[in-house]
Amino acid sequence: MDVRAILMIAPPEAPTEERFAGMPLALLDIAGKSLLEHVTGRLRRFGIEDIAVVCDSSFDHSACSPQQPVRRHMVDRENLWSTCEAVFNDFAQAGAEMVLVQRLGAYVEVNYDHFLQFHLDRTAQVSLLCDESSGVDLVAICTSRRNAAAYMFRHRLSQFHQPPAQYFFTGVVNRMRDIRDFRQLTHDVLLHRTELRPAGEEIRPGIWAGHGARIERGARLVAPVFLGAHSKIRAAAVITRASSIGHHAEIDCGTIVEASSVLPYSYVGAALELANSVAGFSRLASLERNVEVEIADRKLLGLRSASASRRALETAALFARFVPIEMIRGIFAPRRQPRPADEVAGMRTLPSALQGAAEVEERRTERERLQAPSSAAFENQLIIVRRYGGDQ
Amino acid sequence: METNRTKSRPVVVKRVPEQLNRVQARKLLNEVRPFLESDRPQVVFDFSHVRQMDTAGVEMLLYCVSQAMKRDGDVKLASVSPQAAAVLELTRTGRLFEMYDNSTDATRSFSCFLPNTLRFPAPAASNNGTSTEKAA
Numbered sequence: 001m002d003v004r005a006i007l008m009i010a011p012p013e014a015p016t017e018e019r020f021a022g023m024p025l026a027l028l029d030i031a032g033k034s035l036l037e038h039v040t041g042r043l044r045r046f047g048i049e050d051i052a053v054v055c056d057s058s059f060d061h062s063a064c065s066p067q068q069p070v071r072r073h074m075v076d077r078e079n080l081w082s083t084c085e086a087v088f089n090d091f092a093q094a095g096a097e098m099v100l101v102q103r104l105g106a107y108v109e110v111n112y113d114h115f116l117q118f119h120l121d122r123t124a125q126v127s128l129l130c131d132e133s134s135g136v137d138l139v140a141i142c143t144s145r146r147n148a149a150a151y152m153f154r155h156r157l158s159q160f161h162q163p164p165a166q167y168f169f170t171g172v173v174n175r176m177r178d179i180r181d182f183r184q185l186t187h188d189v190l191l192h193r194t195e196l197r198p199a200g201e202e203i204r205p206g207i208w209a210g211h212g213a214r215i216e217r218g219a220r221l222v223a224p225v226f227l228g229a230h231s232k233i234r235a236a237a238v239i240t241r242a243s244s245i246g247h248h249a250e251i252d253c254g255t256i257v258e259a260s261s262v263l264p265y266s267y268v269g270a271a272l273e274l275a276n277s278v279a280g281f282s283r284l285a286s287l288e289r290n291v292e293v294e295i296a297d298r299k300l301l302g303l304r305s306a307s308a309s310r311r312a313l314e315t316a317a318l319f320a321r322f323v324p325i326e327m328i329r330g331i332f333a334p335r336r337q338p339r340p341a342d343e344v345a346g347m348r349t350l351p352s353a354l355q356g357a358a359e360v361e362e363r364r365t366e367r368e369r370l371q372a373p374s375s376a377a378f379e380n381q382l383i384i385v386r387r388y389g390g391d392q
Numbered sequence: 393m394e395t396n397r398t399k400s401r402p403v404v405v406k407r408v409p410e411q412l413n414r415v416q417a418r419k420l421l422n423e424v425r426p427f428l429e430s431d432r433p434q435v436v437f438d439f440s441h442v443r444q445m446d447t448a449g450v451e452m453l454l455y456c457v458s459q460a461m462k463r464d465g466d467v468k469l470a471s472v473s474p475q476a477a478a479v480l481e482l483t484r485t486g487r488l489f490e491m492y493d494n495s496t497d498a499t500r501s502f503s504c505f506l507p508n509t510l511r512f513p514a515p516a517a518s519n520n521g522t523s524t525e526k527a528a
Contacts, residue, residue: 192505193507202505205503206501206507206510224507242512258487
């Protein structure tokens with residue numbers, strides 16, 4: 001049977017829903033591959049080779065290109081659904097018998113064979129995949145049902161010409177509604193709780209690294225972790241608790257990345273602690289505080305260039321700027337201040353700015369001592385003992 | 393002390409005493425030092441009996457892991473008691489170690505990844521309750 005698939009990248013209108021830093025969650029890196037690539041790979045494993053991806057053209061074009069070939073349609077947001085309808089008609093004309101339409105969206109670990117068989121058995125116009133709460137934006141439709149398809153696309157998979165046959169699914173579902181779901185899926189992939197696997201070589205048990213990942217001596221990796229291709233983990237950095245480092249990302253010296261995802265081409269500065277967060281595109285989403293902030297300081301969180309030559313130039317420029325500054329600093333740095341001969345006496349001497357304040361304080365203490373002579377009878381030590389030892 | 397062999401390199405399992413104070417930590421370190429100074433040392437500390445642990449114990453663990461890392465080895469923890477886990481979390485050193493339910497799993501983890509036996513804190517829960525779920 002000729003079965004083809006249409007995958008849609010169409011997050012809802014709300015700016016925070018299914019997005020991070022304006023990018024759809026389906027296009028962000030999850031242990032080496034985007035959700036789009038993971039789903040494409042799953043479809044191929046079920047023998048569905050002809051796949052069309054319909055994506056909003058405002059998103060990064062390169063991110064919408066899985067490694068395996070797919071038909072890619074980058075269109076305006078207004079034309080997304082009409083393009084889907086056109087792709088469906090093209091499939092029908094090319095001889096396809098059935099089409100799977102999935103909006104990413106949710107990740108569903110469904111057995112596509114069972115779902116298609118269910119659709120054939122029910123002889124319904126449309127079959128909709130549902131979990132225990134609601135539908136999951138995955139439908140199966142025969143190409144002979146063009147009117148039903150047109151109606152469905154015009155109503156954005158929310159209404160159907162006739163009530164669809166509902167296929168209740170009881171497997172792994174991640175709705176990918178927000179950045180927490182994204183982080184949860186990364187966590188589950190690294191702990192092998194889904195069929196998806198990290199896209200890298202397992203260099204040690206539970207530690208996956210892509211091609212060209214660099215781990216400096218003294219860096220600590222605590223399984224399970226994923227390091228993307230050409231990522232750099234500098235000395236004394238710690239990557240732990242199911243963290244994922246995207247390709248070409250860099251974690252600088254002494255930084256701890258705990259239960260976090262660092263997206264591709266990100267730079268995380270030195271001596272920081274990134275915990276329960278997603279960082280990338282110069283933005284940081286904290287899962288504990290439930291906030292997303294933009295970090296403008298490149299020493300904390302930066303974005304490396306996607307071009308290799310530009311990255312090399314940037315590194316060279318940084319080095320060229322560093323050397324003369326250090327030389328000038330070495331030559332013209334002020335000499336050390338002479339230390340007082342008696343350091344204790346020096347510490348007791350008040351700075352000139354505080355001399356006036358000290359005289360006022362001295363006069364106030366003397367006045368209090370004269371007004372309350374009985375309190376002066378207690379030793380300081382006794383007061384301390386009373387304060388800390390008498391609350392039994 | 394037990395010694396298991398995985399892929400021709402031995403894994404040393406050392407049971408940690410009930411009180412891991414300065415004296416005990418030094419004693420323990422003297423016992424494991426020869427193994428830490430070998431090539432690619434693989435050491436498992438069994439924390440099942442630990443009821444008290446102070447900074448000396450934490451320092452000993454950090455010293456062991458730094459020595460093991462210098463020689464391309466690793467130190468893992470097994471059967472971490474709640475008391476020890478509390479101290480490790482308090483000092484933020486727990487995240488530097490892989491922790492397993494028992495020393496057998498910890499030993500096996502040197503040769504293969506065992507995700508189901510790894511003791512692991514769950515990520516922050518989703519607001520809308522839509523995290524990856526496997527319905528019954």
